[in-house]
Amino acid sequence: MANSPRVRFAPSPTGYLHVGGARTALFNWLFARHERGTFILRVEDTDVERNKPELVDGILAGLKWLGLNWDEGPYFQSQRLPLYNQAAESLLASGAAYLCYCPPERYGGGDANEAEEIKEAEEVKEKPGGIRRVMRCSCRDGRPTSADQKPAIRFRILLGATTEFEDAVFGRREIANDEIEDFVLLRSAKPGQEAGLPTYQLGAVVDDIEMRITHVIRGADHLSNTPKQVLLYRALGAAPPVFAHVPLILGADRTRLSKRHGATSVSSYADEGFLPEAFRNFLALMGWSSGEDIEFLRTDELIGRFSLAGVSRTNAVFDRAKLEWFNVQYLQKLPIEELLPHVQHELERAGLWQAEWGTARHEWFARTVDLLRPRTRLLPNFSTWGRAFFSDVFDYDAQAREKFWKDERLPELLGKLADALDALPDWNHDACDHALRDLAAAAGVKAGLLINATRVAIVGQAVAPPLFDTMLALGKERVVGRLRRSLPALVSR
């Protein structure tokens, strides 16, 4: 186990779990499961101002719904502060870092745009033909201007050198140190604070070292940060892990996915009634491919095939239509017993669930779900248009009435059909079939007229499984009763 890979997913509670984060988590999880390694969850909550602790539960719930179980954690960086302080101290001691007394406002006080303006206004370094940037703190190893001023700790970038690292997806990377700013490690302490809080760079690297992370699999938006972290690893006397940056997921307009693009949170897809495994399958294929033509891959198959070598370098556009296709496939192809718990959950949610369907009438329940599922796209379909299969309380769909209850002979015909069905000695598919067709023939109407009208009468919908299968699922009593009950409504139109 000494060489067993250790990976982590490190969300920060500044928002909900979105599809991009979920995909990153999935890749880490697939990698860990494939390699029989360890998947660690770490919450990066060092930005007290933007943090929303209540979001943590939502993120964990999203991961659980997706089935991405973690082996260690969740760890919270906010509870590991001494670690980062110690690391900062040791970097200070070794000269790899220095105290910076520049007032934070000088850099814009946390706002990128404002910072940009200040950089343009206040010359610190001018690039050839470029704009002015604050690359180094002008007070390197400076002194406080007043007694109570607290310093930030910055990393000292060695100019003139080149930093390189190997990325499992993007290959060899090299960057001139002159392009890297003296980034902050520890923020300056606020009044009343003993020490400052770590920034992302410090927190991530210290924890990745301490947690013995072997592979850092994360979004490509971190590619540009990686040289800083490589430098940090070395300054802390640790060997950098393998980095694997995965391409980003974009909206249909090819810009970064945001609320503007509609549903982007994992929980919204859970709420809509997607199956977690379908979602996993879909997500796995965004930025990764097994190289084969088949796309319907159950989770154990994904685990068996996953490798970093299959990860793409191109950003991908989120395509909801394809997600739905996967969901339909899973609704259709899953062994029925695997689907049942999801349908049960949906019926419970809709207040339609009856305990006996899990016990004495389990077989009926399984058969009925099996009958309905070819026509479902999302779980709620079972309780919306499939409602009449699970409840005697349902409405006649307006469009269905409009379309199939036009003929004025219908009240009489359906009344007769009810009688004929009621008189049937045996209740089976063919008996119902014959009863209906005989009646149609005797009345001189097409069987389709009765079939369509009856469907509306017994399930309230124009869309339903084949009629005689539906009759069997409902049972004689319900079918005859519903037929007779529909007569007034039929007449009234």
Added chain:
RNA sequence: GGCCCCGUGGUGCAACGGUUAGCACAUCACCCUUUCAAGGUGGAAAUACGGGUUCGAUUCCCGUCGGGGCUACCA
């Protein structure tokens, strides 16, 4: 603006110097059919552009264009 990354049909991927450029979603047509799906068959649809290198470029190099990322005491 600077630095970096990416660029195969509308979308997700395959082809990692030699294929009639493959698969899937979406789309169109047809088949199946009592509704609606699912399913089946077939069609339309791509190597961003311009230069090289090579016997031969989707593939390698350069430029242009397009998109993305980073450029915070955010992560």
